[in-house]
Amino acid sequence: MSSFTSPARNQFQEDADRTTSDAPRRTAVRNALQNYQSARDRTGATFTDWKAARSAASTIKHEAVNHLDQYLEEFERKFTARGGKVFWASNSQQARDYIIQLAKAKNVRAIVKSKAMTGEEIHLNDALVAEGFGVVESDLGEFIQQLKGEAPYHFVFPCMHLRRDEISDLFHKELGTAKTNSPEELTMIARRVLRRTYVEADMGISGANFIVADTGMISITENEGNARLTVGVPKIHVALVGIEKVVPRLGDLALLLPMLATAGTGQHLTGYNSMYGGPRQPGENDGPDEFHVVLLDNHRTRLLADPEQRDALHCIRCGACLNVCPIFKNIGGHTYGTTYQGPIGSVITPHFRGLQDWKHLSGASSLCGACTETCPVGIDIHHHLLHNRRNAAAEKPAPGESLLWKAFTFLMRRPALYRLATRFAPLGSLLHPLVEGTALDPMIAWTSTRDFPAAAPSSFRSQFQKHQAQKSGGSK
């Protein structure tokens, strides 16, 4: 293996080869996305002016991200004034340690979790389980993935790649339930299993979709009601949130919530959009006694330091760019090997986990621009893929590539030599079939999936000269 590749890249190549030839899986994913696409088109069409709304959403996030320090401090001030606790974590280790120590100090035994990609990002479940805590994912898709022992396939639709019969088999095996072919019955099985966990858990853990600076709140968007229960019932609550999630004003959500819903799932508004400003307040009848917000940096400030790609932090994780991406549809979510899949994952992962190890994701794009087109906050996604490619090459040029270009330039500057070289092309064509597809084939990367066009028997230049000669000969 040359140093040009990385373990992540090799894994990617291997998984992509396997998943692209898994036709039934690709059909399942396509069918799921078709339902999404028609719902999204229907709802998007009801907007008076989607484009103007998008510019406004982009402006709001730009304002927030470019004054991140001020808005985070404002949030912290307001939130702690109401009895909430804020913990700043530079990295995943600090975030995990804080949550584990808190759970130990409070004698927590059972933890119920609602969906949090930040939790996936810092491998929180594994750490909690290793410390002896019981952790149950309550979002249906996450619950299924947890049972399956698999990472989410898509950061909004965690188990979209599974067919109902596979889920039924999984439930049968893990929960001992009768097999069924009905999504409704499968959902009710999960409902029955999970309902008790809300009442029995001592601690709830969630993510958040937005941090609201001016009122000191976090906002959680969900469809199932599991986050409402996770934040409402247990005595202690911890929300693990990326620092970039800020919006300046509560009123900004009046635009962002409908846009998140429309782009994410094709709904006018997601089932439950809930804003929480601290623990149970005096005079209130329920809610947690303690409410902690863990603000997670974990390399987000690296992305922030790149003004060219800073707008990637505007992302509201709607998942729309995955849903329209031809690469995602073909290679599937797990192939990325990242917490955040799809186009936006390909943009941000190199910043989070190293450019040289993860640059291949930026190469795995047709640059069709469907992601940029669909993004509700107007992130220049596909241009950022190009920026990553450029930065990676500048930092570490591909071996032999500069030599190749030098040779090419040398040739192009010398017409006589170039003409001589073109004479050899037909010879190459003639010899190529002898090695095609073998390890000796210099074009193996191309010919393993495509035909290599045969060189024309004579060059354009010589054909043109012959043609001109004939013409002048005929007119005489």
Added chain:
Amino acid sequence: MTPSTGDREAVLGRIREALRVPAPLKHPAERSAGGEPTTAHFREWLPPVGPSLDERFALFSRLCETLKSELVVCADMDAAAAHLTTLATEGGWKTLGLHRGSLTSALESRLPAALTRLFVDEGYDKDALEASDAGLTECELLVAQTGSVCVTGPSSGGRVLSVLPPHHIVIARRSQILTDLTEAYATLAAKYRDDYPSMISFITGPSRTGDIERILVLGAHGPKRLTILLLP
């Protein structure tokens, strides 16, 4: 790293360092000139609603249909009580969770005595509430543009009553239907000033999931049914 706030200074320091170079605004909002907040113009871009209460009601009821919320227009409190009694009889309810309020109390006094009431106002037993057949609440307001019911702690019996029992009943007045989220947030701001409830939730239809093959199933964790009893 101090134990209470963690790596606060380091994170803030990195943010400030990173922000020393400004980033271009690539998609400037079309209407935020003259110092006006962008917020003021949301209505021009979002799905249209219409200015009158009748139009708001029409859109709200249309969306309820799509969302599979049950909107029941009631002539008066007696009619609302009659409908609720029918639901209780049909569903074989034993216990109704509820909170005290001008509308809920008036409604409750008209319900059959055989139905056990579980008031949550002074705290409640989680298991008992989990086992109850329905939860009856008031709401802060309703949102025409999205078909949503806005509940908060003070308006709706706390954080859990509106989401734990399998059937959520909302009693509201027609005049509570506002235009959109912008108006909803403005109304909440005017009412609570700087003393917001610790939870505000916009409920849009019964609990739902599409996690299995993107096929809609109602009642994933929260209520399987959402009934809105609308008084004049």
